[in-house]
Structure formats: structure tokens, C-alpha cells
Amino acid sequence: MVVTSSDKYRSEIFLIAPPSPLVYPRTFLQYLAGQTPLGIGYIAALLQKEGFRVCCLNLYMGLKDTDPLIELIVHNQPAIIGFSTMTENFQNGVLLAQLVKDHCPNAIIVFGGPHITFLDDEALLKNSCIDIAVRGEGEFTMLELANLFIRGIGVLWEIKGISYREDGKIVRTPARPLLKDLDILPFPVREIPSLDKTASLHNVRNSVITSRGCPGHCKFCAASALAGGRYRKRSINNIAEEIESLKSRGLDFINFGDDTISADLSRLLVICHLLKEIGMRWSCESRVDIMTRELAIILANSGCTGIQFGVESGSQKLLDEMGKDITIAQVEQAVDWCSQAGMRVVCSMMIGVPGDTEDTIRQTISFAERLQRKYRVGVIMGCTVPYPGTYYYRMAEKLGIHIATDNYNLYSTVNPIMDTPYLTRWQVRNLYYDAILQLFKSLSRQYRDLFARMSQDSLAQAGYSLQTNWSSRR
Template sequence: MTAENQGHARRARLKRVVVVNPANYGRNMAGLRPPFGLLTLVSGLMGLGVEVIWIDADLIRSRQKVFAELRDYLDCDLLMIGGLSTAYKSIKEIISFVESSGSSIKIVVGGRVAKDTGDVVWKFNPRLDMLCRQEGEFVVKDYVEHWPDYKKVRGIEYRMGDDIVVNDVAPTPATFADVPRMRWEILDKSYFAEQGFLLTGRGCPYKCGFCRKKDSLVEKHRSMEFEEILDDIRYLLEKRGVNKITFVDEFFMQNKKRVENLCHAFQTLGVSFSWVCTTRANIIGEGDVPLLRLMKESGCSAINMGLESGSQDMLDKMNKKLRIEQSERAVSAARRAGLKIRPTFIFGFPGETRRTALESVRWRRRWGLKGGFFYATPYPGSDLYDQWLQRDSVDLAKEEAWLLMGPNLNYCNVNLTDMPDWKLRLLGIECALRLNPKRFISKKIQGLKRRLKGS
């Protein structure tokens, strides 16, 4: 521990904290990804001299095992739980367990579930003490310095009797330089079984209607320092033994000069590896073929791209800020460079009709983009979610039931179109068959086998 950290430890009132990564029951283990927000939160706490106990419920997936592990640490000062709204069921279970145990440990919930569904979290979890709607790593310093005086902790809300007190907003740095480095070492080897995931930036200036990014905190893109990216890559390659890395940034290719410099740096690391990134279609075109070829030479094998629809009407309704011809130029450029495109498409967004759905199918077939599609799903924090709440007059009880159900965009959880349910289901089947009949039949057979095995 450095002298600076020792100084923090001597004056810290917050001594021991349990941080729980809640289970995301709707995601299978093959989709296990590092909880980047919690990793930086843990790093911030440890850097300030706080002892952190890490419990990964998303990895354990057994309620009883999680509770048994947590029971040993209920004498800590604080229990921090953070995650997406899809982890709400696990968060509620953990809070209920603490309540039933009779422990007096203070509980704070953060992450997108707090930011986007805070009213639900407060109402149906009376044992909850605090809620953090901001990025937690920028709040922990106040926790450490002022604990247990909630009034001085910027960026949180806390319960006082029957009232919820909202504190001042915590300052959020404009760059990634002040974000604590992630503590990779706390993660189990299961996170690196097939590949490594790396987040090198946050934020997206676009406001697509289906995305959980409508708040101002994430509008400006912030990137990690160049050398820090290389340090993390070296760690993943040398210490964790991965040979493939997926960059999960929503806007990885925003700064093309940075991408070019990274490609050159990858070629000098002395270790070959393949990598995948994500970008928007309107960012790349025919003029970027040389850069795309450089990416391929440095190990890039594919680009994830949210094309969403082959119907301009639907793209406009989604507020995608994308033209069909831009998608075509992006696909063409990537293919000229020898890169594989891994597109995503959405079916059933409000305004979808048989005409728009089949228009999208025909466009995809013309460009050889068969694959499947995701169903439009209202996730908290998106404009689509607000539309659904208003359209169906959803109160807090119904909203919590939706969160507990764990909506999954691989299925039609709710009909958001003007079509009857039966017509939407039939249209979905028709589109899937027109796109890739072998894939559709194979998935149906696999589903039948799972049901027979379960019975």
C-alpha cells in the first residue's frame, strides 16, 4: 500500500464493505461479462484504504450459496449492490435475506437499476437505506471521508423515516483519466474461459429509442488513456491467457486516429490475438477501407454493428439517426477489407407493420445479412420504456412485476405494435423463415428437446 493510501486508511471511517455483483438470471453462463462499473467501484474503495469483500452472485447463481457467503460478512459497515435492471430480482432477494437475518448493515443499491428504476427499488424494498443514481466510483470518496454522515455524501439518496432525502449531485469527470483502473484480479477465471472483454470508453451522443442511454450523464463519450488500454490488453493476454478480446465500447471507432494507433500498437505487442469491436454504421464508409484493412491485419476478425432495420421508416421511428444507404456503405467497406459484419436487428418496434417487416427482410437478404433478430423490448431508461409505461398505464406494482419477470429481448415479452398478438407472432415466424429457414427449424428443435428433457 502506498503512503498516500495508508493516509487514506488511517482517516477513513468506512472500514469494511461488501460488494455484491447480483445475478442476471436471464443470461446464460456463456454470456458472462465482467461487471465493469463494479470493478471500478471496488478499485476506488481499495485505493482509499477500504477493505472490500467481493461476492459474485452472477457467477455463483445459487441463492443459498450466495446467502451463505454473505452471512459471514454482515458485520461490515456497508453492503453495496449494483447492476442493470435485469438483475433486479437478485437484488431484491439479497435485500430480503439481509432483512430476515436481522443484521443492521447499511445497504446501498447503485447502477442502472438505481438510475432507471429508483422509485420501484425504494417502494418495494423497505430495508434499503440508500440509493446511488450516479456512477458509483465518483461517490465512494465522499462515503469514505464522511461515513456514516449520509448528508455529506454527494450523489446519493437516503431514507429518513418515511421520507427520501436527495443529496447534491457528485461531480463527474469529463475524461476517463479519473476513473479508477479496474481490479481484474478479483474476477474468477470463468470470465476468461473463451475470451476477454474490455471497456475502453463510456458514453454515446445518440439517443436511439430502444437504448438505455437517455440521460445526460452518458451523452459525452469518454475514452481510456492509450497506455492504460495496452496495459489491460497485456494483462488479459499474459496473465489470463486469452487469445481473443472483445471491445464492448458502444462507440469504439469514434476516434479513427486512436483506432489506427491501437492497431499499430497491437502489432508490436509480441503476442498475436484476435479482436472484435462495435461501431455505428454511419461512422464508416468506403473511405475507411484502408483503416479497416489495418484493423484486420492487427487481428480484428469482426465488427458488431447495430443496423436494426432494413426499413427507413422503422429506423426513423427508432430515432436511429441512420440512413439505409449509410448501412450499405458500411457493410460494403467492411467486406472489401475482409472483415465479418455481425449485425443486430430489431423486430416489433412501435409502428412495425407487415410492410416494414418484410421490407427489412428483403433488404437483409439482398445484402446477405440473414441471421436472426431481437424483439423490441422496453428496458428502463429508454424512451421505449417510457412509451410503454404510458401506453399501458403501468403503475409501480406492474413495473416491479415486469422487472421480476426479467424481460429477454430474444422473446416477445410485450406487443408494442398496433397488430393483434397472434398476427405479430405469425409475422415473426414468417420473417424468421424467410431469413434463414434452417436456423429457425434448428432453434425450434433445440427448444423442443429442452422441454422434453425438462419433463
């Protein structure tokens, strides 16, 4: 990011990842694993390639003081300010948008990301500071908006994949087709600073995405709805070029951020060969049902140091109901094989799904403890959240779900917000605290003493933070 007094270097476009509401005190929790904002990184790269001056800011880990942001905005007077949000940080994005709009009234405020893709009407009707909502993939939509508002090229209503207000009504242009060829995108901008000097840079620059979409149809996830159920892949040559460029810059570890890098097994094996040749250590998420002893050995030998499995529940009945298409036996076998191969294994699990009872939640906690004790795996335990775009959100009434709030700051996996046919959110909350305490029995004396002094809310956030941090280690 370059900011000088010369107009020549003033940024025409700002792209911002707003703060998460789950920002913790800067104690040992400072290592809370940050989320690399590759979404705005890809958009920025394309805009810069086309000659636009862009400033990116990663505020996800917090913004203690808004004055530096306002000074930056006022100094640059950008034509467009874009915010990329998930559900949990959407309202923080709105607060920042209103603030910058007050100081830069002529700027066009654009929101993109999963949340506004599904709730564009609501977002525009409730928040006058938002001028345009981008639905779906944003790279070429933002390019067309930049051409329109900065260079005077094009007309608004012909830009696909946007929603905006006109005469008090919401105008929705036709959906933009998903990119068929991901290789046409330039590699993402990675040097995305924070305005908070104390914010951790842990894992900020080392994510790579080799594909988009997921062929699965898990009812708690919006990935399939976002990508229309399509799974699209970058070419191996394109992936190799990016990884080699990261290696040449001194990086020796990457995390693959694909929804599921293992959807195409033959392709995964080629990627393993590539990574071994380049000499890059790596981690990823995968499904347990594709794992074999031979594959685990191949992954480890190619430099994979850690793998995360979406296990979700210790109840086979609930796994079937949520559309996971895996078995408890497959989970244990995959964990065993990967642990034996020398990889750090992490299992993500959730409680409070529709259909959960106290008994099935106890099953999940017990299963998590067994995996932790027997295979020394890390466990990320969270509460089920009916995010917009998921089956649970769309079918809430039919499923007997009561979503208790539309305060999106509360839509986090440490905070249950829905009542199900068998459990209230308060019951799930108490069971979640029990789970955190059970799973951290093996912590060192230092952390056990710290947890003992925490309130329940702090306990839940700290527990999730430590689990997430543990899972992201090399």
C-alpha cells in the same frame, strides 16, 4: 477473493452482480455469453486502492443454491453490500438483498446501475431492504459511502448522487458530476468469481472500456441519458498500459465494451496502431456510417477479428423514426467491406418498435436473411424493450405505447412487453418466433432437431443465446 477465519482478511464490502432471469439449463446453452461486470470491477479497484477489503461476486449467470452466498455473508459480516443491476436483473437483486439483510441486518444495502439511476424513488419506496440508491457513476460515491459507514468520515446528506429514505420520505442529494478524467480510475478488478462451479467463464475477463457515453440519441437506448449526452475518453497511454498488462497475463484477445468506440475516428486509428504493436486480437461494436473500405482493412490488419453493427431495422422509415441516422445502403456497404476484410460481422436487429407493422417486421426479417445469406453474417434478433431512461419509456403515453407490466424480470429482448399503435405484444411475440425459425434454417441438423422439440419460450431464449454466443466468438 480471499476468505479466512481471521478478521484481518474478512471483507468489509461486498459487491454483487445479481442473477439474470434468463438463465438456461446447462446443455449446449451453457455458453450463453456472460456479461463481464466491469461496473463493480471499477468500484472494487478504487475501494481496494483506498485500503478497503472488498469481495466481488458475479452471479449474473445464475445461482442454483443461495446457501454458499449466505455463509459467505454471515462469515464476513460486511458493513456494506452493494448490488449493481440492470432492469432485467433488478428484481433478482432485490430478492437477494432481502435474503442477505435477514442474515446480516446491520449491513447497509446499496443499489446502483442504470435501472435505479432512473427509478430510484420507486425502488426505495417499494423495497425496504434497499437503504441507499446510487445514481449515475458509482466509483467515488461508493468510496464516500465506505468512508462514512466504515471509517466514520463524512455525513450522508453531503454525498452527491444518492437517494435514501428519511422519515418516510425520499431524500435525493444533488447529482454527482460525471468524471472528467477517466484516467484517474485504477484498472478494474477482473477476477470476479461465481458461486456456481458449472457457470461458464466464457468471455468473463477480457472486456476493456476505453470511453464512456455516446453522442448518439437513439430512442430505444438509455446510454445518452445516463451520460448526459457527453462522450468522454481515456487517454491512449492509459489504454495502452491496461492492454499491455492483460497481454502480460496471457490474454491474447479483448472485446471493447464501449457504447461506440468509433465515435472519434482519429482516436480509433491510433488504438488500431497500438493493438497491432502489442499483438492483441480484438472485437468491438461500431456504427455503419463511419465505415469505409480502407478503415475495414485497417481494423482487420490491426487484429480485429469481429465487429458488431447496430442495424436495428430493415425499414428506412423506422430507422429515421428511431433516430439511428443511418441508411440501409450504408448497412450493406459496411457489412460487405468488413466481410471482405476477413472480420466476422454481427448485426443486431429488433422488432416491435413503435411504428412497426407486420409488413415492416417482415422487411426486417427479410433484410436479416439477406445479410446472413449474402455476407454470412451473424444476426442477433431481439424485441424492443422500453427500458427506463429511454425515449420510448419517457414518452410512452405520447407515442401510444402501453407497457403491459412492471415485472422487471420480463424486461428482456426475448419477451415483448409493450403494445404499440399497430401491434400487440402477442403479435410481436409470434413474429419474433417466426424470425428465430427463419434465421436458424442454416443450423446443423443437430440444432434444428433440438429446436423442433422446444416450446416457444425455450426457442426464443435458445435462439437469442446461440446468436449472442456466435457473435462473441473470436
